[in-house]
Structure formats: C-alpha cells, structure tokens
Amino acid sequence: MGLAASQARFLGITARKSNIEYEGQQVNQQRTALAQEVNALYNKLLSLDVPTAPDTTQYYETNYSFSLDNTESYEGDYLIKNYYQNDDGTYYLNTERTYNKNVAVGTVLSNSGITYTTGETGERTYTLNTPEGSYQLTANAQNSASMIALINETYGEGTVTDDSLYYYQDADGLTHYMTPTQVEGYTDGSSLSSYISSNKEVTENVIFESATVTFDENNRFSSISATDPNTGASIFNTTTVDTTRVHDDEGYEAALRDYTMSRDEYDKEVADLNAQTETLQQEDKVLELRLNQIDTEQNELQTELEAVKAILDKNIENTFNTFS
Numbered sequence: 001m002g003l004a005a006s007q008a009r010f011l012g013i014t015a016r017k018s019n020i021e022y023e024g025q026q027v028n029q030q031r032t033a034l035a036q037e038v039n040a041l042y043n044k045l046l047s048l049d050v051p052t053a054p055d056t057t058q059y060y061e062t063n064y065s066f067s068l069d070n071t072e073s074y075e076g077d078y079l080i081k082n083y084y085q086n087d088d089g090t091y092y093l094n095t096e097r098t099y100n101k102n103v104a105v106g107t108v109l110s111n112s113g114i115t116y117t118t119g120e121t122g123e124r125t126y127t128l129n130t131p132e133g134s135y136q137l138t139a140n141a142q143n144s145a146s147m148i149a150l151i152n153e154t155y156g157e158g159t160v161t162d163d164s165l166y167y168y169q170d171a172d173g174l175t176h177y178m179t180p181t182q183v184e185g186y187t188d189g190s191s192l193s194s195y196i197s198s199n200k201e202v203t204e205n206v207i208f209e210s211a212t213v214t215f216d217e218n219n220r221f222s223s224i225s226a227t228d229p230n231t232g233a234s235i236f237n238t239t240t241v242d243t244t245r246v247h248d249d250e251g252y253e254a255a256l257r258d259y260t261m262s263r264d265e266y267d268k269e270v271a272d273l274n275a276q277t278e279t280l281q282q283e284d285k286v287l288e289l290r291l292n293q294i295d296t297e298q299n300e301l302q303t304e305l306e307a308v309k310a311i312l313d314k315n316i317e318n319t320f321n322t323f324s
Contacts, residue, residue: 009308017301024294027287034284038277045273051262054255059248064221064241071236075099078206080221086210093208093226101202104151107176109192114183126183128168128192135168137183147177151195174198208235 064080076099083093111131116124126137144165151160165177176194186192210229216222221241227234 013301013305013308017298017305020294020298020301024291024298027291027294031284031287031291034280034287038280038284041273041277041280045270048266048269051259051266053259054252056247056252059252059255060245061248062220063244063246065244066224066239066241068236068239074206074236083211088210090210090229091213093211093224095206095208096203097206098201098203100199102147102150102197103200103202104147104154104177104195105198106155107194107196109194112192113188114186114192124184126166128178132171135170137166137168137178139164139166139180144177147195147197151177212238213241 065078066080067077068074074097076097079096079098081094081096083091085091109128109130113129114126114137115129116126118124128135128137144163147165148160148162152158160179162179162181165179166183167175167177169175175197177197178192178194182192208226211224211226213224214222220243223238224241225234225238226236
C-alpha cells in the first residue's frame, strides 16, 4: 500500500472510529434516560399505598344498657347511644328507650247504632248496638285525659276536643273510646269512629342531662343514676348497667368491600407499572446489544487503525531514507 493510499485509509478508519464513538455515547445517553424512567416507575411503585385488610377486632363496640321499673314516666329498657362528661363531673346521656305504650288505633264502626235510656235525674245511659253484640258506654273513664292526649298526639291536635270520653270493652278485651260529641250527635245510618287502646312496643329517644356514673375495674359503666339538672330532684335511683360487646357486621362488610376494591386497584396499578418497567428493560437490552456491537467494532477499527498507522510510519521512513 502506497503512502497516499495508507493515509487515506488511516483517515477513513479514524472518521469511522469517531462515528462509532459518537454512536456509543448516544446509546449510553439513551440507556441513562431509560434507567431514569425505570427509577421513576420504581419510586412510584414504592409510593403506592398498600391496602390493609380491615381488622375484625376494630369493629366491636361496647354497648351499655339498663332497665327502669316502678319509675313514673320512665319505665322501660334503655340503650345508651352516646355520652359525654359535663363540667361538674356528671354525665350527659343520649339513650334509646323501648317500652310498652297504649296507642290509639282509629277505626270506623258501620252497621251500628246507639240507643239510650233516660234516668230519673235526666242523665242518659247509652248503649252501642253492633252486629257482634251490644255494649253499654261508660262515661268519664279514669284515663280519659291521657287517652285524649294520645289520640291527639297520634292523629294531630284537635282530633278530640272533648274533655272526656265514653268507652266500652269488646269480647277480645280491647277498650274502645268514643267522644261525647260522636255519641250524643249520632243519627240513624251514620258511622261512628272509635279508638282502640292497644298495647304496643315503642322506641323513643330520651336525654338525661345529669347522670352519676360509677365504673368497674375495666373502666366500664357499672351503675348509673340521674337527677333533674334544674331542680336537683331524682329521676331514677342507682341501677345496674349491663355491658355487651357487639360486632358491627354491616360496618365490617362495608370496610371489606372498600378493601377489596382498593386491593384490585392497587394490583392493577402494580401490574401496569411492572409492564412499563418490563418494556423499558427490553429496550435497554436492545441498546446493550448494540453497545456491545459498537464496542466490538471499535476494537476492530482500533486494531486496523494501528496496523495502517504502522504501514504509514514504514512508508514515511522508507521515503525519507530514499532522499537521505
């Protein structure tokens, strides 16, 4: 190979070697960018909130209950819904009371009639005649006032405007009430309204604003009493409090559904991040193979470059020896 040819070959290999080195730098930059993307995905994976299954022990609640007997207007079974301590050390109790109450059930009597007899003093004795039988109506029942209040409470104020009621007891033992206006104003062929006094279990909210509470060794309610905060009068004396542990099945099942949904969302996001990471790793493997090829090609060019340089040096040496 002549001097000119050797020099041309030398320059060509040098240029090719520079291009290969530049391509290698580009590949390394691409691999660095991929590594950064993989690292970002990994950090995102670490930042995900891992769903935690609900702990069944957290869905038990302590319920306090007590019963009152022979306590005017307060007889029944009580469940303490919530409570807090007042500044004076007493407790405010929000309770749910369950008890039996006489309720008014309105009925309409048809095919019935009323007859009466007049006594020596002019007082009338009324008799209700029904297909089931005849019943004498008794006036001024002992519990007229409470029954009137109950009817008005049930059907609206003004349903009964009389201050007393007639009543009778049917064959089933139910007590029927009628107003004097209905009875005394009855005309043949008209219908009669009555109210049946029926015993029924009812539940209502009761507030005790000032209760004294004692606790057992487990810091749970042991006994309780209550007074009127305005007058200081006793509402009920000390009574035993029953403690029960109740599992909130509905709350636990709702939490379990939320957990299942969160876990599915978490698993999907993890799968998506893993799939993206796998794609980037595959791209990196392709770049790594290309970098190995570049490295091999660069070594070959370096070997060829050294060989050509040796020939070029030899040609230069021979040329100078010729003219020396």
